[in-house]
Amino acid sequence: xxxxxxxxxxxxxxxxxxxxxxxxxxxxxxxxxxxxxxxxxxxxxxxxxxxxxxxxxxxxxxxxxxxxxxxxxxxxxxxxxxxxxxxxxxxxxxxxxxxxxxxxxxxxxxxxxxxxxxxxxxxxxxxxxxxxxxxxxxxxxxxxxxxxxxxxxxxxxxxxxxxxxxxxxxxxxxxxxxxxxxxxxxxxxxxxxxxxxxxxxxxxxxxxxxxxxxxxxxxxxxxxxxxxxxxxxxxxxxxxxxxxxxxxxxxxxxxxxxxxxxxxxxxxxxxxxxxxxxxxxxxxxxxxxxxxxxxxxxxxxxxxxxxxxxxxxxxxx
Numbered sequence: 001x002x003x004x005x006x007x008x009x010x011x012x013x014x015x016x017x018x019x020x021x022x023x024x025x026x027x028x029x030x031x032x033x034x035x036x037x038x039x040x041x042x043x044x045x046x047x048x049x050x051x052x053x054x055x056x057x058x059x060x061x062x063x064x065x066x067x068x069x070x071x072x073x074x075x076x077x078x079x080x081x082x083x084x085x086x087x088x089x090x091x092x093x094x095x096x097x098x099x100x101x102x103x104x105x106x107x108x109x110x111x112x113x114x115x116x117x118x119x120x121x122x123x124x125x126x127x128x129x130x131x132x133x134x135x136x137x138x139x140x141x142x143x144x145x146x147x148x149x150x151x152x153x154x155x156x157x158x159x160x161x162x163x164x165x166x167x168x169x170x171x172x173x174x175x176x177x178x179x180x181x182x183x184x185x186x187x188x189x190x191x192x193x194x195x196x197x198x199x200x201x202x203x204x205x206x207x208x209x210x211x212x213x214x215x216x217x218x219x220x221x222x223x224x225x226x227x228x229x230x231x232x233x234x235x236x237x238x239x240x241x242x243x244x245x246x247x248x249x250x251x252x253x254x255x256x257x258x259x260x261x262x263x264x265x266x267x268x269x270x271x272x273x274x275x276x277x278x279x280x281x282x283x284x285x286x287x288x289x290x291x292x293x294x295x296x297x298x299x300x301x302x303x304x305x306x307x308x309x310x311x312x313x314x315x316x317x
């Protein structure tokens with residue numbers, strides 16, 4: 001088998017943007033498996049969930065927002081700390097940037113390393129990287145839940161548990177039954193699990209499911225506009241996690257080396273998920289984290305640009 005290009009360095013094709021309405025004043029900015037952005041329009045302002053990776057790329061979102069409202073962006077919510085989600089925040093000129101306390105801690109711990117790592121992995125997602133002024137820091141944090149009112153519109157911002165990261169945040173709109181899940185749910189896109197908590201994630205999905213969302217904006221993939229699509233998205237996410245972790249955990253229990261665990265995971269997952277967006281990108285990082293967790297490493301190790309390359313070379317050669 002020929003050596004695969006590192007991560008997504010070979011993914012240079014521009015994606016088609018969709019701007020989908022899920023309810024009154026509720027929109028999803030999606031781009032064929034690239035990171036999604038959510039938009040909530042209230043009586044007196046706008047909330048944006050996840051920002052895109054650079055201020056220049058965020059202006060693509062702002063263009064769509066301005067097609068439907070001239071209200072100011074009052075809030076930006078960070079669903080978690082990853083660079084492709086947060087580094088475009090300054091473009092919105094929000095009054096407040098909201099994140100969970102755990103996400104704030106992760107930015108302190110590994111924000112710069114993550115930025116360097118992600119830029120090396122997926123350069124297309126960092127168009128005009130020179131426009132990034134620095135790390136994005138929240139101005140408001142919460143532990144479990146906070147409520148924001150956009151005029152009369154109530155917005156619930158919640159940390160339901162560890163999943164894609166230790167600090168994942170979801171946003172719930174009670175008046176319409178719409179959920180913005182961040183990367184806690186993906187739709188026909190690989191889950192990136194390099195910073196995940198595999199054994200906690202299913203319980204977190206269960207808590208999200210208990211809200212009975214009528215529509216949902218996943219972290220990647222199409223907007224889920226019906227309850228049946230929401231159920232499918234949650235199920236596919238759960239299946240992807242199980243199919244990734246189980247063979248790796250079994251290999252770790254037998255004392256197999258990481259490379260053999262990688263082969264076992266590929267045998268299980270390739271037939272089901274090889275056509276998912278960013279599947280090949282995610283697989284080595286996912287296996288490395290699953291192997292660590294199965295061996296008792298609860299807190300994910302920090303990915304750096306050098307660790308990325310070393311791990312990729314070890315598994316792909």
